[in-house]
Amino acid sequence: MRIYKRNGSPKWWADWTDQKGRRFRKSTGTNDKSLAKALAGKWQQESFLEQHFGVIPDVPFQEALLRYGEEKQQANPEGYTASVRYNLQRLLNQFGRLNLSEFNLKMLQDYTNERLKSVKSGTVHRELAIVRAILNKAHREEQLAVVPPFPKVKPSQGRCRWLTIDEEERLLKASTSHLRALIAFAVDTGGRRSEIFKLGWQNVDLDRGFVIFTKTKNGEDRSVRLTNRARQILVGLGSKQSGPVFTYEGQPIKDVKTTFGKARKKAGLEDFRFHDLRHTFASRLVQKGISIYEVMHLTGHKSLVMVQRYAHLAPDYQNRAIEALNDLQNTPQNTSWHNFGTIGQDVGEEDNPQKAQNPLVSQEVLMVEPSGIEPLTSTMPL
Template identity: 65%
Template sequence: MRIFKRENSTKWWVDWTDQKGRRHRKSTGVDDKKLAEALAAKWQQESFLEQHFGVIPEFPFQEALLRYGQERLRDNPVSYKASVKSRLQRLMDRFGDKTLTDLTHAVIREWVDERLGEVKPATALRDLSTLRAIMNKAFREGLLAQVPPFPRMKKDAGRCRWLTVEEEKRLLMASKPHQRALIAFAVDTGGRRSELLKLDWQNVDLARRFITYTKTKNGEDRTIRLTDRAKQVLTDLGPKEIGPVFTYRGQPMKDVSTAFAKARVRAGLDDFRFHDLRHTFASRLVQQGVSLYEIMHLTRHKSFQMVQRYAHLAPDFQERAIAALNAYGTVSAQSA
């Protein structure tokens, strides 16, 4: 084992070869030689234990978190910036000084209980899912011998607030003209707010009646065929070769929260959010007999379970099922 300093560096480095002939070289990150020697001895011992007894050395949680974060940022920058980054920061603040093996079931359970006292269950569940993903990735990469059992949390059935036709009329009448276009388009295409505000004319094909939402929350492009009303909305806005579709006074619309909240109040709508326009899109499709499988692909939900919240809206689904069984009901239950 050799301890040395590189040129123009105050930090000590360590260099050693293990019993399999593999060379290891890494910086200790310190300029105290005795501390550097202690770290070097520790690393050499950990390398020996891992090779001969399968003992995985301690690995800092913050490094595992950063590896996971880099992967998510690379695979889906939009989702990372929108939600993943803030969840990772919360986990870093809480567990940044720990190793992976410090995160036992008891430690995670205590943290979950605290989160449930601070936020809604759905938020706590998303944080827990992110922590589990970090630990699973570390396990796959050989940085953790075993993923601890995670506390069970009941998943929320999901919100399903949608507009009736009469409520939609009230909301549109209570909105400013530029808002009406956005609201109607959201209802007819199922676009998320971020997707709508990023929609560019270069991704609009009026001739073939298609639009494409790019770089969506799931990291995939999503193409939607336009309804008559959605096409008319775009026609009225005045198609261009390029540029944002939804604007206000010539500038791209960036935040519609305040204006939408005021319109909602004027319309007398309780417990209604902008995202519920997307629920309205899916709910109306179900009520017209479109299958949940088709809706999942139109909305680009990640799993079938996420569209299950709309199942109860399907028209006469139980009647159809019973009618199918009745077709076989020719043998009397009293028959010998």
């Protein structure tokens, strides 16, 4: 058994190997070394009981959640945002006294129904996704025998508020100089607020006209080409070798909530957030005929699901799709569609003169071939 601290973590971690050679590493969730040793000893004993007697220890949800949060933060510090921490804290307050084995469908459904009274379905969907991830992780680590079923919550439709040209002009006029540069740069690059705030001059290449957003929300770097306006903004800020690009009075900008709110009100914009500048970038691309797939890569999304909200903005996308099919059918090589002719008339009917000349043997009344019709006899009643 070894007790240690990971780089950047104030908590003590336990590391041990059982008799089967399986290695376990867990955060104790405490800064107290004595308490950490006690917890580690308890876990080692539970591991022994499980191995020899099939007894699966009941793990507190609080312990599993704290370990999940620490591992998420270490794996992707940039993605461990304030909203993620808020969701974890809320779940800790709600389920912190439970053990993992106490979770069941009814309890989760009751929680879902109660939350939907005050928040949108998307919020509940994200919270349940965290709980499911924690329970699945515990199951993989053999700390939970069965993961219960979860209630189905349809996430709300993604927000798609974007600026018109007139709204953008009003917002820029209502903004201070440092905020004006941020807004225009966000509209022209589609960068997230956090990506723009931490952009450094070392990741700006004015000669070749692109910037690199590093350690983005999904953990990957993303290169973005600069528009003429975005390049002029950076030139106007004064290129440097290093340091933050966007500053105010010599200090890096960390938040513009207050100044942005004032500018938004002054411009007369309703229901508009800084993140909607990113929606504006994507919406304008789609409106200009750029494919959803290309927009996905430009915005740094990993799934087309996240950019489907912009699909309806594509100009005449249905007309273009149908015209493409018409063009294919009109090619000289494709003549199969000509076989449909006039509805109600069989193919080749015009080649049968007997059918064409005799209305009594038309397609609608002809039941047998003409040669099979016998003449009337006197013994048959008329």
